[in-house]
Amino acid sequence: DAKTTQPPSMDCAEGRAANLPCNHSTISGNEYVYWYRQIHSQGPQYIIHGLKNNETNEMASLIITEDRKSSTLILPHATLRDTAVYYCIVRVRGYGGSQGNLIFGKGTKLSVKP
Amino acid sequence: NAGVTQTPKFRVLKTGQSMTLLCAQDMNHEYMYWYRQDPGMGLRLIHYSVGEGTTAKGEVPDGYNVSRLKKQNFLLGLESAAPSQTSVYFCASSFDWVTGTDTQYFGPGTRLTVL
Numbered sequence: 001d002a003k004t005t006q007p008p009s010m011d012c013a014e015g016r017a018a019n020l021p022c023n024h025s026t027i028s029g030n031e032y033v034y035w036y037r038q039i040h041s042q043g044p045q046y047i048i049h050g051l052k053n054n055e056t057n058e059m060a061s062l063i064i065t066e067d068r069k070s071s072t073l074i075l076p077h078a079t080l081r082d083t084a085v086y087y088c089i090v091r092v093r094g095y096g097g098s099q100g101n102l103i104f105g106k107g108t109k110l111s112v113k114p
Numbered sequence: 115n116a117g118v119t120q121t122p123k124f125r126v127l128k129t130g131q132s133m134t135l136l137c138a139q140d141m142n143h144e145y146m147y148w149y150r151q152d153p154g155m156g157l158r159l160i161h162y163s164v165g166e167g168t169t170a171k172g173e174v175p176d177g178y179n180v181s182r183l184k185k186q187n188f189l190l191g192l193e194s195a196a197p198s199q200t201s202v203y204f205c206a207s208s209f210d211w212v213t214g215t216d217t218q219y220f221g222p223g224t225r226l227t228v229l
Contacts, residue, residue, distance in 0.1 A: 043118075043204050043220030044157065087156065093216060101147070101172065102218060104156030 003027070004088045009109045012082075018075040020108050022088030025069045032093045033064060034102070035073045037084040044087065044104075047073065051093075078112045085109050116140055118221035120205050126227045127195045135190040135224050137205030144209040146188035147172075147218065148180060150201040157204060163188055195228045202226070 005023040012018040024033065035047040048055055048062045050071075055062045061074040075082055087107040092100050121136045137146065145164050149157040149172075159172030163182040177199060179191045188207075192199060202225050208218040 041202060041223065043206075043222050044218075046217050046219065049217070100216070101159055101162065102157075103173075104149075104158070106154075106156050 003090050003103065004105055006086075006088055006105065006108045008106065009111070011111050011113060012075075012078045014080060014112055014114050015077055018078040018082065018110060018112070020073040020075075020086050020088075020110065021070065022073070023070045024088070024090050027068050027090050028092075030092055031090045033062065033068075033071050034089045034091060035060070035062065036087045036089065036102075036104075037082075038087070038107070039081075039084040047086075049093075078110075080112050080114065083110060083112045118205055118207055118219050120203075120221040120224050122224060123222070124225045126229065127192075128229050129196060131195050132191070132193050133195065133226075134192075135203055135205075135226075137188045137190070137207075137221060139186055139188075139205075139207040139219075141207060141219065142185070142210060142212075143207035143219075144185075144211065145207060145216070146182065147206040147208075148178070148188065148190045149204045149206065150174065150199075151204060151223075152201050160190065160203075195226075197228045200226060200228045 034049040036044040038044045050062045064071045085107040118139045147162040148160040151157045158174050161180040163169045166185040169180045181189045202223045205221040206218045209216040
């Protein structure tokens with residue numbers, strides 16, 4: 001079973017920030033938080049990952065709480081093309097075995113509206 | 115760089131037929147994975163490989179076999195297809211020894227229907 005909990009759906013107005021929450025209360029000290037998204041029926045696309053510090057790249061920002069039990073993915077200026085299912089996953093990084101595998105839940109379906 | 119490619123993109127089989135799905139990656143990744151995705155569900159891991167010549171079972175391995183004879187290719191076989199194997203199949207690869215990054219990159223998927 002997935003080790004994360006996400007709301008099933010969210011709406012966001014185009015041009016506004018989209019804030020997608022994720023709970024991972026049982027996260028271990030060596031597990032990272034990863035975010036992927038899946039647009040329509042395409043293959044999942046990597047967005048960002050982090051351990052405990054906040055992270056930012058060209059796609060998004062990741063805010064992890066100090067106790068690491070939850071995180072928020074922020075899309076600063078959502079566009080219609082950001083409409084997708086967003087998956088929050090915790091995993092051990094750099095491990096070539098079952099601990100490092102991605103376990104997908106049902107994710108959050110984000111709908112960006114004009 | 116083509117990244118991760120999958121062949122074929124679509125396939126329709128009759129119950130009992132066999133087929134092989136091919137995944138190829140040109141990123142020199144060590145690890146490769148096969149997932150299936152059923153409607154309204156997240157991806158589930160079928161089999162994976164941590165190197166050439168090695169394979170391991172994932173969450174839902176029954177009814178599938180895999181082989182990794184070359185580092186860049188990972189084959190998924192269905193020996194006797196069943197309607198329950200109707201799904202979208204995704205391949206992924208990860209881990210580059212040179213950079214140390216292990217982000218998984220996914221292919222575009224193969225849509226399989228078993229009648």
